[in-house]
Amino acid sequence: MIAQIINYFQTSSNEYLVAVGQHLYISFLALFSALIIAFPLGYVGSKSKIFSGFCQTFAQVLRIIPSLALLFILIPYIGTGIFPALIALVVLALPPLVVNIILGFNEVPKVYTEVGIALGMNSFQLLRQVSLPLALPHILNGIKLALVEVIASASLAAYIGAGGLGNLIMLGLGLYKMQYVVIGGVSVALLSLISMLTFDWIIKRVKNSDQRNY
Amino acid sequence: MIKEIIKFNHVNKKFGKNEVIKDLSFSINEGEFITVLGSSGSGKTTTLKMINGLEKPTSGQIIVNDCDLKEANLVTLRRHIGYVVQSIGLFPHMTISQNIGVTPKLLGWDQGKIDLKVKDLLELVGLDSKEYASRYPTQLSGGQQQRIGVARALATNPPLMLFDEPFSALDAITRQNLQREVKELHHKLSKKTFFFVTHDINEALYLGDRVMVMNHGQIEQFDTPNKVANQPATNYVKRLIGTVRENQALWEDIK
Amino acid sequence: MIQYWQENSGQMINLMIQHAQMVLGSLLIAIVIAFILIVVFLRRENWLNGLMYFFSLLYSVPSYAFFALLIPITGLGQISAIIVLAFYSEYVLLRSFITGIREVDPSYLEVAAGLGMTTKQIFVKVQLALALPTIFSGIQVALASTMAIATIASTISAGGLGDLLFEGLQTGRVVPILWGTILTVLLTLICIVILKLIENIFVVDVPKQ
Numbered sequence: 001m002i003a004q005i006i007n008y009f010q011t012s013s014n015e016y017l018v019a020v021g022q023h024l025y026i027s028f029l030a031l032f033s034a035l036i037i038a039f040p041l042g043y044v045g046s047k048s049k050i051f052s053g054f055c056q057t058f059a060q061v062l063r064i065i066p067s068l069a070l071l072f073i074l075i076p077y078i079g080t081g082i083f084p085a086l087i088a089l090v091v092l093a094l095p096p097l098v099v100n101i102i103l104g105f106n107e108v109p110k111v112y113t114e115v116g117i118a119l120g121m122n123s124f125q126l127l128r129q130v131s132l133p134l135a136l137p138h139i140l141n142g143i144k145l146a147l148v149e150v151i152a153s154a155s156l157a158a159y160i161g162a163g164g165l166g167n168l169i170m171l172g173l174g175l176y177k178m179q180y181v182v183i184g185g186v187s188v189a190l191l192s193l194i195s196m197l198t199f200d201w202i203i204k205r206v207k208n209s210d211q212r213n214y
Numbered sequence: 215m216i217k218e219i220i221k222f223n224h225v226n227k228k229f230g231k232n233e234v235i236k237d238l239s240f241s242i243n244e245g246e247f248i249t250v251l252g253s254s255g256s257g258k259t260t261t262l263k264m265i266n267g268l269e270k271p272t273s274g275q276i277i278v279n280d281c282d283l284k285e286a287n288l289v290t291l292r293r294h295i296g297y298v299v300q301s302i303g304l305f306p307h308m309t310i311s312q313n314i315g316v317t318p319k320l321l322g323w324d325q326g327k328i329d330l331k332v333k334d335l336l337e338l339v340g341l342d343s344k345e346y347a348s349r350y351p352t353q354l355s356g357g358q359q360q361r362i363g364v365a366r367a368l369a370t371n372p373p374l375m376l377f378d379e380p381f382s383a384l385d386a387i388t389r390q391n392l393q394r395e396v397k398e399l400h401h402k403l404s405k406k407t408f409f410f411v412t413h414d415i416n417e418a419l420y421l422g423d424r425v426m427v428m429n430h431g432q433i434e435q436f437d438t439p440n441k442v443a444n445q446p447a448t449n450y451v452k453r454l455i456g457t458v459r460e461n462q463a464l465w466e467d468i469k
Numbered sequence: 470m471i472q473y474w475q476e477n478s479g480q481m482i483n484l485m486i487q488h489a490q491m492v493l494g495s496l497l498i499a500i501v502i503a504f505i506l507i508v509v510f511l512r513r514e515n516w517l518n519g520l521m522y523f524f525s526l527l528y529s530v531p532s533y534a535f536f537a538l539l540i541p542i543t544g545l546g547q548i549s550a551i552i553v554l555a556f557y558s559e560y561v562l563l564r565s566f567i568t569g570i571r572e573v574d575p576s577y578l579e580v581a582a583g584l585g586m587t588t589k590q591i592f593v594k595v596q597l598a599l600a601l602p603t604i605f606s607g608i609q610v611a612l613a614s615t616m617a618i619a620t621i622a623s624t625i626s627a628g629g630l631g632d633l634l635f636e637g638l639q640t641g642r643v644v645p646i647l648w649g650t651i652l653t654v655l656l657t658l659i660c661i662v663i664l665k666l667i668e669n670i671f672v673v674d675v676p677k678q
Contacts, residue, residue: 001541064613064657066620068634069650076643115303118266118376119317119366120293129316133307152531156621159638169537173624178541185534196529 004179023164027150030089038094042101052102059095067092067153071160085162092153093146100142104135136206144199148192155188217244219407225274227260234260235431247400247408249422257431258411262376266295293317296367296375300382302359304351311347314366335365357388377410397421415458427451473644485652488629491547492615495554503562517567524560532618536625550627557618558611565607569600605668609661616657
């Protein structure tokens with residue numbers, strides 16, 4: 001097995017890097033797009049109880065529906081490839097993002113927003129100087145969860161033609177070349193772990209630099 | 215020329231079905247130190263919040279510094295009214311210096327002017343600027359934090375300062391010190407109007423040029439401390455003063 | 470849709486049973502392990518925190534990768550699937566077990582000791598009993614997420630409702646995909662209801678005043 005693994009890296013390191021690149025590309029693109037959608041949704045959600053209730057329910061429902069089903073369900077309508085995969089990944093990333101953005105803004109103690117308004121801030125200044133910095137830990141946590149979810153689902157997206165490391169695993173399973181499976185599997189796992197640990201570190205830094213008691 | 219700085223004309227405030235303020239009318243002159251005395255639910259905090267537009271009246275007219283609040287730009291108005299709250303509310307993610315400089319920055323002051331002002335204000339409230347300017351609020355005691363709260367409210371030299379039970383959460387000794395300091399501050403800063411809400415009778419009578427006693431959203435008496443203490447106008451005020459006399463008797467007995 | 474059911478109902482029910490076997494099997498294993506871990510490490514905070522972190526790292530490993538990585542070790546099929554699913558559930562279960570037990574108000578423990586209970590009695594009669602609602606809610610979350618992840622086990626030939634999803638993918642038809650989704654959700658809801666019934670037996674419902 002080890003010999004086969006070494007052999008793979010010696011002969012196909014290019015393809016490997018391409019797969020990693022594809023995987024990262026589609027993951028971050030999905031995350032970024034989801035964030036653009038989720039942020040205004042979350043901000044509005046923190047202001048309206050009805051809207052936030054709706055978002056929470058939607059997130060719960062999405063949790064029960066297998067992500068695999070979500071990935072596959074659009075195929076008969078928009079086909080396979082990177083774009084349909086992207087749509088599915090964005091949908092999967094939205095719940096942790098929206099839920100945590102709402103939570104982040106709601107957790108800002110009311111006194112700070114009141115004082116901010118009393119000091120003469122308008123809505124935008126309030127958001128930028130007070131609400132956002134204080135909501136940051138939760139928001140970053142939501143991004144972390146969404147990223148892990150997207151990297152995981154991106155590996156499945158290989159089944160709908162999106163490329164990436166999932167392709168390697170799929171190939172290995174199909175050809176019964178276990179070294180592909182192991183390399184692909186370990187690589188995805190590592191990507192996920194590195195993302196998680198990086199974000200944990202970022203969140204810790206943000207909390208410390210704020211001198212806040214959590 | 216005595217200038218009216220705050221005027222309430224038949225103001226009503228309802229929260230849902232709950233009528234918190236009923237037909238409230240009063241006027242306050244420039245330079246006065248007004249204390250508003252009442253128990254929780256009396257409407258005193260709501261009244262204060264209507265002055266800087268944090269709450270809007272259900273009906274009636276409020277005029278602050280010659281502006282009718284219905285037509286005024288509230289954001290601009292608030293940048294020239296000081297606001298000090300019980301929970302202090304210093305932003306935990308900003309330094310002391312940044313906290314004090316929030317409103318000046320909103321008004322576009324340049325950094326040099328802000329730094330100078332921060333230094334002056336810290337001295338005014340009795341804190342060494344070298345030591346405190348770059349610290350964070352959580353590193354300070356409650357009394358020190360509230361002093362910063364007052365400094366922040368004074369940052370743009372506003373003609374009107376609103377205090378919402380600012381010392382109620384502090385210990386008795388700190389509270390007394392801050393009461394003395396805020397009274398001195400009012401003397402030092404001529405022509406500033408202080409609107410100070412509290413539920414502590416002693417604090418209200420000690421600090422105020424005039425005391426507004428509120429109960430169930432209405433004014434029971436609005437007069438000098440002397441008149442309120444010795445010529446209580448209504449039963450409610452009589453009972454309030456009564457509690458103080460009873461405590462005095464208790465202290466006499468303990469001696 | 471109905472036609473598909475009529476043609477394939479036997480097989481679909483089989484897949485449902487397979488799916489349920491995988492999920493419930495792994496869940497039970499995970500619950501037992503979580504219980505053992507808690508009892509052994511109750512007093513040793515650091516160990517518990519370490520275990521939590523270990524399982525949280527495993528939880529972040531994408532399921533597809535995790536399933537695939539187990540093949541060289543335990544081969545294709547249900548056994549690998551159950552092992553992976555158990556690891557995933559373990560994180561959720563441990564977290565809710567620990568939170569539930571830690572959140573019990575320490576004054577209750579003091580009172581129990583003052584009444585003369587032994588450590589073991591305090592654990593079983595007070596801590597565990599008061600932590601049960603949180604524990605059951607954790608089991609529910611683990612159940613729902615495991616049901617969803619189990620669809621992926623189809624990629625390593627473990628069977629289950631994921632097979633329907635893949636059939637839809639390979640034949641380009643929406644109908645099997647919809648059935649796969651509906652049946653998974655249905656199975657999840659049925660199990661949650663059963664779980665609630667079990668919970669009612671153990672947890673005392675305090676009447677509201």
